[in-house]
Amino acid sequence: KQEVTQIPAALSVPEGENLVLNCSFTDSAIYNLQWFRQDPGKGLTSLLLIQSSQREQTSGRLNASLDKSSGRSTLYIAASQPGDSATYLCVLVGGYQKVTFGTGTKLQVIP
């Protein structure tokens, strides 16, 4: 059974700081990994998708990496802004299109 853990569970940083969110998983047989953000009471917004054959993806201030051998992915946010405050979820798609959500990291960026 795939288990996906995100560390830290909550993070509070001053505006402008660079930060790293971690996602670890137990089964490396995955098709892809997606990072989402979720604002309070809202749905999920896709940030980055990394396919199993890729090692990283970048979009603006965001960079996500994937290391299947060690069962880890990181989301790097550069020059954080108050608008980045949200819960960040990593989501894995494995065999038979089984989707597993991580435990989430709640980020607060303080102006």
Place this chain on the structure above:
Amino acid sequence: DTGVSQNPRHKITKRGQNVTFRCDPISEHNRLYWYRQTLGQGPEFLTYFQNEAQLEKSRLLSDRFSAERPKGSFSTLEIQRTEQGDSAMYLCASSPNPEAFFGQGTRLTVV
């Protein structure tokens, strides 16, 4: 708007009533997922369709819950005899593989 659409966005119902939610996926996405998210928790998988076929159901989907996707396009999730514990955000996602796209969710409050 060509994203995943969910209706209604909010639903307040009395305990014991039946409710039905609708999800319109992105056109031509053959996979459709339903998730439930309670306050402070990550989304929990409920069920998954490939076209009109319901391929997987979580044990969370009790016999009061039923989901359909009759023509392989939109899907409905019905909850019969609602209970207070059914209060949650119900999220729908569609996927052409490999990326998943989420709707904004339907927030159900059972009073």
